[in-house]
Amino acid sequence: MLKNRIIPCLDVKNGRVVKGINFVELKDAGDPVEQAKIYSNGGADEICFLDITASNENRETIINIVKKTAKNCFVPLTVGGGIRTIKNITDLLLAGADKVSINTAAVNDINLVVDASKKFGSQCIVVAIDAKNISKNKWEVFTHGGRNKTGIDVVEFSKKVEKAGAGEILLTSMDRDGTKSGYDIELLKMVTKNTNIPVIASGGVGTLDHLYDGITTGGASAVLAASIFHYGEHSIKDAKEYLNSKKVPVRL
């Protein structure tokens, strides 16, 4: 049986992790390479890097991090942030990323998703959607790290990226992100019911129960979280054992 995936996400800025993991064995709390290794050894099903570096000149930095990480990390590695061109994707994949996550560029030009999935295969193209609730059962797509509204409906856009060839959707609730109040389950339900590709839930995890809800009620194939893992509140192992005890299929 296919297992639900647990994906820790590391926000990387100028080559350093912005939120650190609270592990004792960690020599350098801000080193993404070392943190990825700890997560991978700890049973993470995939690792996600989100490059939140503002400037374009810093692309080399994330590429070097990916290179170093990929040498010691034998679970899938997804990298997102600032991807605008086929060249950006090629560089990251050559460095050792297994998938890339495209956000703003997919909204600006859906052909990037079409071209990228044709060139590299759907399996390595994830479209990240930042969603904000605007009225009952209505969510709007935001871009540029949540700063710009687009007027685009999240469900319609999800269908569009599926058709364009995306292999997965990484769905973040902007309303819940950082609140620790749980995923936006209604949003998840809406997108998972209206698409036929896997959806990764993101934004708002505060407890292990939230992971459970995202999978069982929300219909997510994978759950992404940052702070509950970074601050050492829970290990990946805790999360998996908890889900397993509640009969959610996970890789132990």
Place this chain on the structure above:
Amino acid sequence: MNVTIVDYQSGNISSVINSFKQVAKDKVNIKITSDLNKIKLSDKLILPGQGSFKSCVDSLNRINGLHDALKEFAIINKKPLLGICVGLQMFGDVGYEESETKGLGWIPGKVTKIDNQNGKFKLPHIGWNEIEIVKESKILKDIQNKSHMYFVHSYEFVPGDKSVITATTDYSSKIVCSIEKDNLFGTQFHPEKSDKTGLKVIENFLNL
């Protein structure tokens, strides 16, 4: 020993390179090339494959003489070859992704889309799934039954002769995920992304 990862522009092979180098350490020489002579002189080959069946076959055919060099290596000289994902699928006669495309025709069979049972099963089949070992295989040596491997694909290889199947995985139906026929080996899962268990498969292949 010289082991070559065939580089035919079949998409992202960085992880394959990293994982083979990790397992090989200094004991085995790992090369990445599309040079026909180097391929022919290798002791073992890895045929990766990402993207669609059609795009992989097209890329392979774009390199003049590669098809024949692979055939000479694997079919005439019967040296060990491991196909990964679409690399395995291409062993078949025909694939139906994008459009009907002829495969290498080394193992009778076809590559068809996984039945999603009217949306009940999301595609691609992405993530960790258990493998059910149905027959002893050299590359699955010392790997426990029901081990988890990492999958990402929407199409499956359906061989005509079921005796080549060494493991299956359950997703909509029993999907063929490991095959062995004489010197030909193939995995639908990605050993390079399947953590320690995957590295063990790579080690087994290098130790053949």
